[in-house]
Amino acid sequence: MLRAVVVPLALIGLTALAGVVLGRVYAGSLLTLLVVGSAAGSVLVSVAARRLPSWLVAPVSVAAMAGWTLWSLRVAASRADLPGGLLEVTADAARNGIPRLLTAMIPVEPTPDTVLVPVVAAWLAGLAGAEVALRTGRVLLGYLPAAGLYAAALYVVGPNAEPAIGATLAFVAVAAVGLAAPTAASPAGGDPSADLAPRVRAAVRVRLAVSAALGVAVVVGLVALLGPVVADQVDGRPVDPRRYVEPPQVQTLDENPLIRISGWALNPEQKLLDVSTVRSGAAAPSAGAGPDGGTGEGPAAPGDAAGSVRIRLAVLSDYDGVTWRVGATYRNAGRILPPSTPARDSTVETVQQQITVAELSGRLLPAVATPLEVSGARVAYDPATGTLIRPEGLAPGLRYTVTSARERPDNNLLATANVPAGAEVARVLRVADGVPDPLRRLAAQLAEENGAPYARAAAIEQFLAEHYRVVADAPSGHAYPNLGFFLFGPRNAGGQEGTSEQFAAAFAVLGRLSGLPTRVVVGFESSGQGPVRAGDAYAWPEVLFDGLGWVAFNPLPRPDNEPRPVEEDFRPTPEDPPPSEAPAPTVEATASPEPVAAPDGPIDRGGVSTPVLVAGGSGGLLLLVGAVLLTLLAMRRSLTRARLGRGDPGQRIAGAWREVTDALHLAGRPVGHDLAATEVAGQARQALADALIATRRDQPGPPAGDTETGRSAGTAEAAGMGAGGVDELADLLNEVGFAPGAATPAQATRAAEVASAYVATLRAARPWWRRLLWSTHPAPLRRRPTDRSPR
Structure with a gap:
């Protein structure tokens, strides 16, 4: 009777421990509770149906599994506030459960697509283990499904959590208790050889003793051989299975949204979004190092106007001399995104946006930087840039809500702030080969009299704002030849004018040539309420400062400012200066003798005729x-x-x-x-x-x-x-x-x-x-x- 109770409880405990291990990378305890429910339900159904024929147990258990799974998906969808009916959510989870689980951001939010696989796997492991252990009496063999599930949970967690030493010891202890449970007693007081003849009884006892001794020897030998190996692996870093699965990708249209600026500028009345924002009071300045993904809205930034909100679409960090690209790694995320540490002495304002998509296409999801929570849409997130995508793509009528932490750095610290260097920021300092010489000379001239990083950035910002004009019909392009024509081309031929695409790209390239880590951001400027149109789209550059994070700059000209010709402040030396091996000969001036003649006398013949x-x-x-x-x-x-x-x-x-x-x-x-x-x-x-x-x-x-x-x-x-x-x-x-x-x-x-x-x-x-x-x-x-x- 004791064995009939201990073995099922041991099977439930072993299967549930897999949920405990996997739950370490999930947000909250919902996943662990659902896996424990699957473990208990599968084993108890097998216990209740023990007297039924073996072929009938599996259909009954699978039917119970379907009911438990649907209830679990409904609870997960409700907690994640996902739209759609139960059948639609279930079908989506069944199609994408495994890839989304392996590409989800840590901590994983328990949504239908991330809980479906663990719940079903736990139920099947409990069913298989219970049937083998309870019907055939082979308890050790019945432990194999639970052990496989436990190993799979450890593999999925990988290096994203601390070693599961406590859970593993508990697994071994529960397995030992199940194996140690006594079998049903025999009529002769529990001795299995009591009803046999004395000679046979002695032989059975000898055989049992030898088998027990051999078993103990094998166990001791395995412990001696495998113990050190297992102990050494405790501090080792496991393999992360996420590296074998391709994360969600942006479309070709979204790899370089900078080229869309000129198209939007030609159709400024096109409605892209509807936005409604609610702002809370700004938090007190905080201490700490700003993350790379954080963005401080620096002085004179377009989004700093009273009542305006800057909505970010994409961050472009990679430039190859022809195209700026996003280059982000997006991971499936739930409603709660990984928290970011505010930059030192920055002011943090919470901004909640309710955004409805109109005619904006692609996968990039607009939001105020830096998003903390998203509801109404399943998203993927890149912590390095703080940007979002919707893997299924945008659709007219899509409505979602984003809560963001909008940072503003202390402008008084910018003048003395330094910029980082080294391998960690090499990506945003890289200058592609083929930089035109006039571009290098302009960057050198602007940096020559401005030693501090912020002074260099401000000089580039001022130079672009004072010498160039914004025109809506400027052609798209930000390759080196395009930037060269924008900066130095003749005014009467379309040079020295462009959209915010050329202004932001030119600032970023000149900044990198001056030793500043820069990137380009594409987004929209909104009043905070009402429609966002194509004419509100623009690009701006950002510079990374130590302790302050990314700070935005505005190189666009001020309203009603007539730009000065570039030649007034920048006169590049000839690309190929005249050689010095054949200088022009120097002609020395000589004094000519003045003939002196006596009055009314002949000319002095000693002079030159x-x-x-x-x-x-x-x-x-x-x-x-x-x-x-x-x-x-x-x-x-x-x-x-x-x-x-x-x-x-x-x-x-x-x-x-x-x-x-x-x-x-x-x-x-x-x-x-x-x-x-x-x-x-x-x-x-x-x-x-x-x-x-x-x-x-x-x-x-x-x-x-x-x-x-x-x-x-x-x-x-x-x-x-x-x-x-x-x-x-x-x-x-x-x-x-x-x-x-x-x-x-x-x-x-x-x-x-x-x-x-x-x-x-x-x-x-x-x-x-x-x-x-x-x-x-x-x-x-x-x-x-x-x-x-x-x-």
Whole structure:
């Protein structure tokens, strides 16, 4: 009778301990209680149905399991405040239970999809163990399902909780109690050999004694062998199974939401969201180190206007010279998100937002930074950036509520705050290869007179706000060529103006070149109540400061401020300065003797005669002109050598392109700075063809046997050869613009050959006197090099 009670209780305890171990990574105790219920229900159903046929026990137990599981899912959905009916919630949990459990953020909230697998697994383990232990009497074999469930719970927890030493000792103790329970007594007082003959009885006793001794020896041996191994593993770090499961991902549309700014700016009345916010009183300043995910709204930030609320959509930390990307790792999360530690001496304000999605698409979920609790939508969360996504994607009419902790740093500490450095922030300090030299020089100039990190950031913010204008129809793009045109392009060709995309991207790149850890954030500025439209979308940069967290800056120009030309405060030195190996000769001034003549007397014959003075003066002038021409020739040749032979392959390809554009300028066919490379190549082909045709027309008639057709064919052939080379050079320039650092030395050599051949062909087609002036013309020396927009 005792065994009939002890063994079922032992099975219930072993199965329930798996829930205790797994519950360490769950929020609250709901998961543990549900697993204990599954363990008790499965074993008690087997005990109650013990007299039924064995084939009937499993269907009865499974039916009871279905009822318990549905009730558990209903309780979990109610506590998590999830929308939808029970059948809809159950179907979703059945489809996604395992991947969501393995990608959920710690602590895991007990929602239907995260409790379904543990509840069902515990019931099945209890059913299998009870049937084996109670029906066949093989208790040790009946422990195997519970032991497997316990091991699976340890594996799922992995390194996310302390070692389960207490639970493991309890598991061993409960198993031992179940094994030690006596079997039913025999008629002869409990001796199993009492009803046997004396000889047989003695043999049975010997066999039992030998079996017991062997069993004890085996157990002692296993303890001696495996004990040290198990003890050593207590302090080891287990494998985290989450690394084998891909977490929720953003769509391609959401990887770089910065490019959506220009589209929203062209349709400013498009309704994206409806927002209703409630703010509580600000908390007192707190001490502690600010997390990387925290955001302080710094001075002059757009969201600091009275009554306004800045709603964050995405944080972009990775830049490869072409595109800013999110680069976040999202984990499935429940309503309660991991808490963040406020930055030192910051003021924390609790902001509750009720947001209804209108026409906003994608998976990124807007919220005020930093969210603490979300209800009404199942979300995934990235603690490093404090951003949210909805793995199923946004849909019109989706309504959810977010409670956020909005931080404001103490502005008095910014002036003396430092910025972190090292491997931990290398990601937000990285500058991709191929930075244009004017961009580097501008960053160096802004940082030269501003040593403190905040002073550097403020200088970049002020420079952008004072020299550039915001326009709604500016084209999208924030690659190096786009930023170069935005910062240094001519105003009359669309340069020095853009949307907040270019302002934020330029600030972030200049900041990183100045040693500041920066990132770009995309979001919306809202009044706090009512619709949020596409015109409210904008981007802003943030800088990470020690002890203060991420602080936002606003490089946008102030209202009604007329921007000053960039040239007033930034005059970049020539990219290829004139060489010093052939300086212009210095002409020393000499005193001319003044002849002294006696009154009414003859001229003193000891002086220099007038013809000699005239000849000497003319000779000096000729020498001076010759020296200037030789100097210009040397400077031009040195400039060509520097362009085609110095720097990395990308710089040499750009230098070859400038040789072609300079040749067009010298040929009287200058090209505009706003033209794409393919358009310039077309003009270069036409200029070469026109020059060759004009040369043929000006030459004397053909010799005997020649025809006009032959002359036309030769002209077309030469023009075709030059056209193909210029087109090839334009393709190389576009490759450098769109993929900085990808050019090879062989391509740079080919670009130099194409440029040299084109310039020589175009020069040869000029009249003889223009060919003489071609190599000494000073225009290429004073013209500012301009990178062509790759298209």
